[in-house]
Amino acid sequence: MSEQNDRKFLYTLDEEFTFSCDRTLPCFNTCCRDINIFLTPYDVLRMRKSVWLPAEEFLHKYTVAILGDDGIPLVVLKMKEDQDKTCPFVSSEGCSIYENRPWSCRMFPVFPVSAEEEEFLIEEKLACHGFRMKKKSTVRQWKENQDINKYDQMNETYKKITLHDYFQNGNKIDEGMSKLVYNTCYDLDAFKRFLFGSRFFDIYEVDVQTIEAIKNDDEELLKFAYRWVQFSLFNEGGLRLRDKEMDKLLQARSGAAS
Numbered sequence: 001m002s003e004q005n006d007r008k009f010l011y012t013l014d015e016e017f018t019f020s021c022d023r024t025l026p027c028f029n030t031c032c033r034d035i036n037i038f039l040t041p042y043d044v045l046r047m048r049k050s051v052w053l054p055a056e057e058f059l060h061k062y063t064v065a066i067l068g069d070d071g072i073p074l075v076v077l078k079m080k081e082d083q084d085k086t087c088p089f090v091s092s093e094g095c096s097i098y099e100n101r102p103w104s105c106r107m108f109p110v111f112p113v114s115a116e117e118e119e120f121l122i123e124e125k126l127a128c129h130g131f132r133m134k135k136k137s138t139v140r141q142w143k144e145n146q147d148i149n150k151y152d153q154m155n156e157t158y159k160k161i162t163l164h165d166y167f168q169n170g171n172k173i174d175e176g177m178s179k180l181v182y183n184t185c186y187d188l189d190a191f192k193r194f195l196f197g198s199r200f201f202d203i204y205e206v207d208v209q210t211i212e213a214i215k216n217d218d219e220e221l222l223k224f225a226y227r228w229v230q231f232s233l234f235n236e237g238g239l240r241l242r243d244k245e246m247d248k249l250l251q252a253r254s255g256a257a258s
């Protein structure tokens with residue numbers, strides 16, 4: 001079928017579009033191949049819940065990391081090396097990690113046009129039979145039904161980091177900082193080892209409840225990872241040194257730099 005007949009439309013959050021996808025359609029599973037799926041740290045956290053792999057092993061087996069122009073690591077889901085370049089998680093029953101599938105797979109066929117999410121692009125591909133179904137939803141309803149809001153919530157701080165004024169002004173981070181972002185946000189096991197295997201909590205002021213939360217809950221660990229990255233990159237994120245004199249010096253230095 002010619003792609004010339006695919007059509008693109010813009011929608012606002014409360015406008016309706018017609019689409020639904022299910023396993024009875026002749027195109028079932030055909031779209032889970034040869035695609036670039038960028039993964040946020042929260043995507044990786046959720047996907048790991050389905051495959052029960054340590055972070056480092058998951059990243060090695062299922063992802064490829066590249067560097068963005070600003071030095072921020074971009075993590076992409078690795079397709080299989082078969083002829084169709086199929087997603088490693090697609091099975092004859094559909095997505096084998098459905099409960100924990102990434103943000104982009106949940107959003108499909110809806111793509112936010114900008115970070116502000118005021119408009120959404122939907123490309124009605126003829127090969128996708130879902131657009132011939134009668135089911136209508138607004139973008140807002142779609143996001144609710146696909147449990148996107150939880151993902152948006154968990155991605156919010158990462159979005160703030162990657163869209164920080166520092167980058168908007170054309171700056172880039174060096175290789176060391178790129179590694180720090182990757183190791184902290186994506187390899188959460190390594191970050192946890194760093195936190196609990198070093199004098200981190202002797203040096204930084206972190207309350208006992210937060211320490212307990214990050215020890216036992218990966219989502220809390222990820223939220224703390226974002227704070228560490230914000231602190232390391234921009235001296236933001238609300239982390240303070242226990243040594244008050246040093247902390248004062250650091251604050252003064254960052255005040256002078258801004």
Ligand code: SF4
Nearest residue numbers: 032087089090095105
């Ligand atoms: S993760 Fe699941 S939904 Fe996404 S491309 Fe792979 S099989 Fe399809």
Ligand code: SF4
Nearest residue numbers: 021027028031128130
């Ligand atoms: S309806 Fe579209 S999204 Fe669903 S399986 Fe078919 S091609 Fe994929």
